[in-house]
Amino acid sequence: MPVQRRSILGLDLLQLEEFLIGLKQPKYRARQIFSWIYQKQVRDFSLMTDLSGELRKILQENFTCFDLLAEKESKSEDGTEKFLLKLYDANFVEAVSIPAVERTTGCISSQVGCKFACKFCASGALGFKRDLSVGEMLSEALFLKSHCAKRELTHIVFMGTGEPLDNYDNVLKAVRMINAPYGMNIGARRITISTCGIPPAIRKLAQEGLQIELSISLHAADDKKRSSLMPINKKYPLADLFSACKEYIEKTNRQITFEYILIKGLNSDLQSALNLSKILNTLKLAKVNLIPANPVDPALARKGWMEPPNKLEILMFKDKLIKSGVNVTLRRPRGADIEAACGQLRLRHAQKEE
Numbered sequence: 511m512p513v514q515r516r517s518i519l520g521l522d523l524l525q526l527e528e529f530l531i532g533l534k535q536p537k538y539r540a541r542q543i544f545s546w547i548y549q550k551q552v553r554d555f556s557l558m559t560d561l562s563g564e565l566r567k568i569l570q571e572n573f574t575c576f577d578l579l580a581e582k583e584s585k586s587e588d589g590t591e592k593f594l595l596k597l598y599d600a601n602f603v604e605a606v607s608i609p610a611v612e613r614t615t616g617c618i619s620s621q622v623g624c625k626f627a628c629k630f631c632a633s634g635a636l637g638f639k640r641d642l643s644v645g646e647m648l649s650e651a652l653f654l655k656s657h658c659a660k661r662e663l664t665h666i667v668f669m670g671t672g673e674p675l676d677n678y679d680n681v682l683k684a685v686r687m688i689n690a691p692y693g694m695n696i697g698a699r700r701i702t703i704s705t706c707g708i709p710p711a712i713r714k715l716a717q718e719g720l721q722i723e724l725s726i727s728l729h730a731a732d733d734k735k736r737s738s739l740m741p742i743n744k745k746y747p748l749a750d751l752f753s754a755c756k757e758y759i760e761k762t763n764r765q766i767t768f769e770y771i772l773i774k775g776l777n778s779d780l781q782s783a784l785n786l787s788k789i790l791n792t793l794k795l796a797k798v799n800l801i802p803a804n805p806v807d808p809a810l811a812r813k814g815w816m817e818p819p820n821k822l823e824i825l826m827f828k829d830k831l832i833k834s835g836v837n838v839t840l841r842r843p844r845g846a847d848i849e850a851a852c853g854q855l856r857l858r859h860a861q862k863e864e
């Protein structure tokens with residue numbers, strides 16, 4: 511009877527070494543195999559020419575090497591490319607490559623759908639289906655790496671569909687392989703986990719000994735407003751979230767980036783800027799990234815909800831933060847013409863299918 515093949519991308523170095531030792535193979539073969547997969551981008555075991563024919567055959571019989579299929583891609587005028595990727599069970603996720611002057615960032619998804627139902631985000635609109643496996647997330651990263659082969663893939667952000675800290679173990683395993691010198695070899699400081707803010711998971715992450723970037727989607731600096739935008743805030747209000755952030759900074763000595771979508775008439779007035787500066791100034795190492803809202807749902811946009819404020823309002827908000835001593839960046843919207851903002855492509859695809 512044929513063996514059920516599993517994804518070799520789900521294995522860490524130790525697990526592959528154990529498998530090889532079981533075959534009476536030297537364990538250094540594990541690094542050779544990973545180098546074919548993660549560095550040379552070879553997905554066919556039969557082409558791994560420094561392995562014996564017999565080992566190649568065993569690998570072929572036991573493992574798969576890539577866990578998705580590219581279904582659809584779209585390219586923005588600014589070079590941003592968005593891919594809809596089909597999983598083995600006919601679910602879809604999206605991944606985006608975002609070129610900039612000295613970097614190319616790959617944005618990957620961590621779940622099919624999302625449980626957290628943030629009001630402004632398309633990802634939750636179709637509900638939650640399932641977690642992505644380690645192999646599926648690594649396949650996304652490898653897919654982006656091979657797709658932008660001419661430009662080196664320098665950064666990975668877990669900012670696609672899903673909540674990475676709600677798929678904690680798989681995401682951490684994927685992060686370690688993206689970072690490992692025998693894996694994708696992308697520096698930890700070039701890997702970002704973005705979260706809606708789950709204090710127990712943030713505290714756990716602080717203990718991992720990783721130098722990765724942590725990004726928290728804040729979007730409002732008072733509980734009432736934040737709860738109305740992000741239901742997770744009812745379970746973990748700002749005081750809980752910020753106490754976990756303090757612990758994280760204390761333990762890792764790393765800065766946390768707070769994402770703040772500027773929504774017209776909702777959170778972009780100067781009082782909101784003041785509230786934001788007050789809360790951020792309670793932390794030793796923090797910065798805020800302002801993101802002018804990207805309307806995901808034309809129906810909401812028609813109602814005047816989820817529109818970005820005008821330029822002047824954005825600059826006044828930014829200026830208020832700077833004057834209050836907050837470290838601020840303003841994110842240039844990327845890929846808006848190809849619906850590359852969170853969850854849009856998958857949502858649109860599903861709507862078309864219905």
Ligand code: SAH
Nearest residue numbers: 630631669672673704705706727769804852
């Ligand atoms: N669940 C994670 C990662 C996915 S969202 C998180 O909450 O961080 C990635 C980022 O895109 C978050 O900062 C999110 O708030 C933001 N985002 C989602 N929808 C958006 C929209 N319509 N316009 C602008 N940013 C959006």
